[in-house]
Amino acid sequence: MIYLDYHATTPLAPEALEAMLPLMQELYANAGSTTHAAGRQVAELIERATVELAGLLGAADDELVFTSGATESNNLALFGTCLHPRQKRRKIVSVATEHKAVLDPLLRLERQGFEVVYVPVAQFDSLQPGVVDLGQLAEVVDEQTALVTIMLANNEIGTIQPLRAIADQCHRVGALLHTDATQALGRIPVDVDLLDVDLMSFSAHKFYGPKGVGGLYVRRKTRRVKLQPQIVGGGQQHNYRSGTINTAGIIGMHAALLGCYRLNAWSDGAESVGVVEWRRVAGLRQRLYDRLIQREPSLSLNGPGWPSEFGEAGELTRLPGNLNCCFYPIEGQSLMMDVPELAVSSGSACTSAEPGTSHVLRAIGLTEEQARSSLRFGIGRFNTEQDIELAADWLLASLEKLRRLI
Numbered sequence: 133m134i135y136l137d138y139h140a141t142t143p144l145a146p147e148a149l150e151a152m153l154p155l156m157q158e159l160y161a162n163a164g165s166t167t168h169a170a171g172r173q174v175a176e177l178i179e180r181a182t183v184e185l186a187g188l189l190g191a192a193d194d195e196l197v198f199t200s201g202a203t204e205s206n207n208l209a210l211f212g213t214c215l216h217p218r219q220k221r222r223k224i225v226s227v228a229t230e231h232k233a234v235l236d237p238l239l240r241l242e243r244q245g246f247e248v249v250y251v252p253v254a255q256f257d258s259l260q261p262g263v264v265d266l267g268q269l270a271e272v273v274d275e276q277t278a279l280v281t282i283m284l285a286n287n288e289i290g291t292i293q294p295l296r297a298i299a300d301q302c303h304r305v306g307a308l309l310h311t312d313a314t315q316a317l318g319r320i321p322v323d324v325d326l327l328d329v330d331l332m333s334f335s336a337h338k339f340y341g342p343k344g345v346g347g348l349y350v351r352r353k354t355r356r357v358k359l360q361p362q363i364v365g366g367g368q369q370h371n372y373r374s375g376t377i378n379t380a381g382i383i384g385m386h387a388a389l390l391g392c393y394r395l396n397a398w399s400d401g402a403e404s405v406g407v408v409e410w411r412r413v414a415g416l417r418q419r420l421y422d423r424l425i426q427r428e429p430s431l432s433l434n435g436p437g438w439p440s441e442f443g444e445a446g447e448l449t450r451l452p453g454n455l456n457c458c459f460y461p462i463e464g465q466s467l468m469m470d471v472p473e474l475a476v477s478s479g480s481a482c483t484s485a486e487p488g489t490s491h492v493l494r495a496i497g498l499t500e501e502q503a504r505s506s507l508r509f510g511i512g513r514f515n516t517e518q519d520i521e522l523a524a525d526w527l528l529a530s531l532e533k534l535r536r537l538i
């Protein structure tokens with residue numbers, strides 16, 4: 133099997149597994165049990181990991197809330213700010229290309245009386261499909277706006293949003309900015325102060341950490357975000373999120389993110405790695421695209437293009453390992469079924485149980501048929517050049533065969 137579905141999830145990094153094992157074996161004490169030495173030992177490990185993890189994001193340790201993943205973080209961010217008893221504003225602004233873990237909480241808030249405005253994004257034939265229209269955003273975000281929620285990087289077409297410019301618009305009128313950075317963390321450098329966001333969701337299993345653990349950054353240093361807890365009980369994590377913390381998960385998440393920063397030379401302890409990971413992955417994406425387009429000139433790229441020479445990762449407009457192509461008139465499902473040894477996706481994994489086409493591709497203006505004829509590739513750390521060559525061979529052979537059948 134060739135795994136090209138790194139946006140759905142990533143394999144666990146060996147360094148993350150190694151860091152987690154002691155917490156699943158001898159270091160099993162509850163980090164809240166500070167009455168005994170065993171509990172204090174685990175609490176200290178967690179504290180050290182939290183400080184370092186926060187540091188990688190440009191945050192302080194008391195600005196992180198650990199959760200079960202990005203779905204919970206998004207729910208906490210949206211409900212926690214909008215339903216806070218002191219929240220007087222009743223408008224929320226977003227875009228149609230968000231993940232369901234943002235769109236569904238927004239639907240619920242709308243049913244509870246909030247006005248939710250979706251600002252249009254650039255269309256498929258523009259320079260940067262999926263990017264929010266900043267002019268329209270400026271018209272919509274006003275003194276009634278409680279929250280703007282716009283993802284940092286899209287999970288289907290890889291579009292990276294100009295969050296700093298969005299933040300300026302929000303803060304001019306006192307609105308909060310939340311970003312779902314689930315696909316960005318570990319793939320591009322992320323710093324909460326450079327982006328100037330107030331809340332940021334992330335999930336360990338997208339950056340080679342374990343599943344079922346993630347976090348929400350909540351700004352407290354320079355502005356104090358008011359957040360109503362959504363899970364109440366024992367008052368853990370400064371009462372922001374009750375429940376015994378997932379100690380092994382947090383330690384694994386920290387080790388995994390540190391690994392990403394090292395392999396990309398974004399952290400102090402960066403190893404001399406030669407070609408940094410994101411550049412290698414971008415090179416593999418280029419290779420896959422070149423192989424496909426050479427033999428299939430009618431194939432079209434969904435989402436932003438990329439320059440042949442990359443500058444810094446912080447300047448990217450598309451995630452380095454993301455490719456999304458339309459193979460019209462061949463259906464994505466038919467291709468996937470015909471190449472069962474290739475793990476790719478036709479939309480996001482989280483909505484794959486639902487019938488219907490990708491709401492992201494529809495939002496950038498693709499027809500129902502074009503969206504149904506598209507596949508998403510997510511290339512990552514453990515992919516090799518041979519993987520890419522073989523995947524291209526399989527896809528091209530299958531396309532030729534399927535075209536003869538229609």
Ligand code: PMP
Pocket residue numbers: 139140200201202203204231233283285286287312314315334335336346480481482
């Ligand atoms: N947001 C985005 C952009 C995602 O890609 C995903 C995972 N597909 C999620 C949220 C949900 O994350 P989790 O699986 O950690 O709940």
